[in-house]
Amino acid sequence: MSRIWNFSAGPAALPEEVLKQAQEEILDWHGAGCSVMEMSHRGKEFMSILAQAEADLRELMGIPEQYKVLFLQGGATQQFAQIPMNLLAGRSADYIVTGSWSKKAVKEAQRIGNVRVAATTEASNFTRLPTAEEIKLDPFAAYLHVCTNETIHGVEIPAERIADTGVPLVADMSSHILSRPVNVEKFGLIYAGAQKNIGPSGVTLVIIHRDLLGMAPLTIPTVMDYAVMAENDSMLNTPPTYGIYIAGLVFQWLKKQGGLAGIDAVNAEKARILYECIDQSGSFYTNPVDPDCRSRMNVPFVLADAGLDAAFLADAKAAGVLGLKGHKSVGGMRASIYNAVSLAAVTALVEFMNDFAKRKG
Numbered sequence: 618m619s620r621i622w623n624f625s626a627g628p629a630a631l632p633e634e635v636l637k638q639a640q641e642e643i644l645d646w647h648g649a650g651c652s653v654m655e656m657s658h659r660g661k662e663f664m665s666i667l668a669q670a671e672a673d674l675r676e677l678m679g680i681p682e683q684y685k686v687l688f689l690q691g692g693a694t695q696q697f698a699q700i701p702m703n704l705l706a707g708r709s710a711d712y713i714v715t716g717s718w719s720k721k722a723v724k725e726a727q728r729i730g731n732v733r734v735a736a737t738t739e740a741s742n743f744t745r746l747p748t749a750e751e752i753k754l755d756p757f758a759a760y761l762h763v764c765t766n767e768t769i770h771g772v773e774i775p776a777e778r779i780a781d782t783g784v785p786l787v788a789d790m791s792s793h794i795l796s797r798p799v800n801v802e803k804f805g806l807i808y809a810g811a812q813k814n815i816g817p818s819g820v821t822l823v824i825i826h827r828d829l830l831g832m833a834p835l836t837i838p839t840v841m842d843y844a845v846m847a848e849n850d851s852m853l854n855t856p857p858t859y860g861i862y863i864a865g866l867v868f869q870w871l872k873k874q875g876g877l878a879g880i881d882a883v884n885a886e887k888a889r890i891l892y893e894c895i896d897q898s899g900s901f902y903t904n905p906v907d908p909d910c911r912s913r914m915n916v917p918f919v920l921a922d923a924g925l926d927a928a929f930l931a932d933a934k935a936a937g938v939l940g941l942k943g944h945k946s947v948g949g950m951r952a953s954i955y956n957a958v959s960l961a962a963v964t965a966l967v968e969f970m971n972d973f974a975k976r977k978g
């Protein structure tokens with residue numbers, strides 16, 4: 618058996634140790650005589666898996682007691698609707714648009730209520746962040762929504778650019794959660810679909826300040842009400858049990874990597890060597906994003922000669938390097954270098970890219 622070097626944007630690579638442990642435990646989890654997939658979500662075995670996953674996540678991210686951790690379903694896309702359904706409360710919300718995902722969040726929220734675009738960088742093709750002067754905030758907004766890492770455009774908001782604006786900050790962290798330390802207290806709500814940096818698709822993580830619970834109108838469905846989900850510890854109905862179990866194994870793996878500070882250092886080095894390869898290719902490859910907000914997780918790039926795209930992908934595949942085709946909306950290439958993508962994998966990618974440029978340049 619041989620595994621590929623996997624640069625898929627999502628669902629994405631998982632740590633091999635996690636997959637091996639899941640394999641070992643698949644027929645009989647810790648003497649339960651069945652797999653995690655086959656046990657009651659209300660039994661003591663699964664309850665212990667959920668409690669451990671939450672405890673490990675709280676430790677990794679330093680989540681304070683006044684925040685509730687929810688393991689939901691529906692993906693980040695469902696959150697685009699669930700957030701305004703719960704938090705708008707008849708008011709208006711501000712959105713900063715820095716790429717395709719925050720743009721989609723606006724579109725979905727507009728179906729629910731009043732939304733203002735406080736800033737957008739679409740005119741710059743989402744290759745930079747808005748300046749402070751460009752951001753026009755409503756001081757009475759119910760919340761301010763940002764996407765802290767735009768998976769398609771490769772734009773990441775550095776922590777020091779996240780300022781307190783006086784209204785609750787809501788962040789889509791789907792594609793860079795757990796990749797670096799984060800100050801949870803700056804946020805009212807953090808959410809992420811699992812399939813990039815947490816585990817398999819089907820789990821959606823919501824970290825919400827308790828002050829934001831209980832604001833939903835009684836007309837929304839109970840499964841969509843954060844307060845109901847929080848009261849029931851994510852167990853109003855059957856949660857995505859197997860996904861939560863795998864996420865829990867990923868959290869334990871992260872702790873063994875030295876937690877978020879440990880993985881942060883590896884991620885910084887991975888991004889450094891990949892951007893260096895692109896920037897030093899003599900424009901054979903280019904990444905259009907402003908260097909002060911280049912994503913450390915998703916690295917889009919184009920070949921100067923788009924006629925070489927097909928050969929690039931075919932040769933990459935032959936070298937065991939997969940998942941590089943860019944998103945259909947922007948074209949070109951994209952390497953997603955999430956936590957589970959090792960420095961060895963990125964080194965293999967860089968070697969391939971250098972070799973390809975030498976042969977075709």
Ligand SMILES: *Cc1c(COP(=O)(O)O)cnc(C)c1O
Binds near residue numbers: 790810
């Ligand atoms: C992938 C992604 C989404 C959509 O996630 P789903 O789980 O497919 O709904 C939303 N936001 C960001 C930043 C993403 O990377």
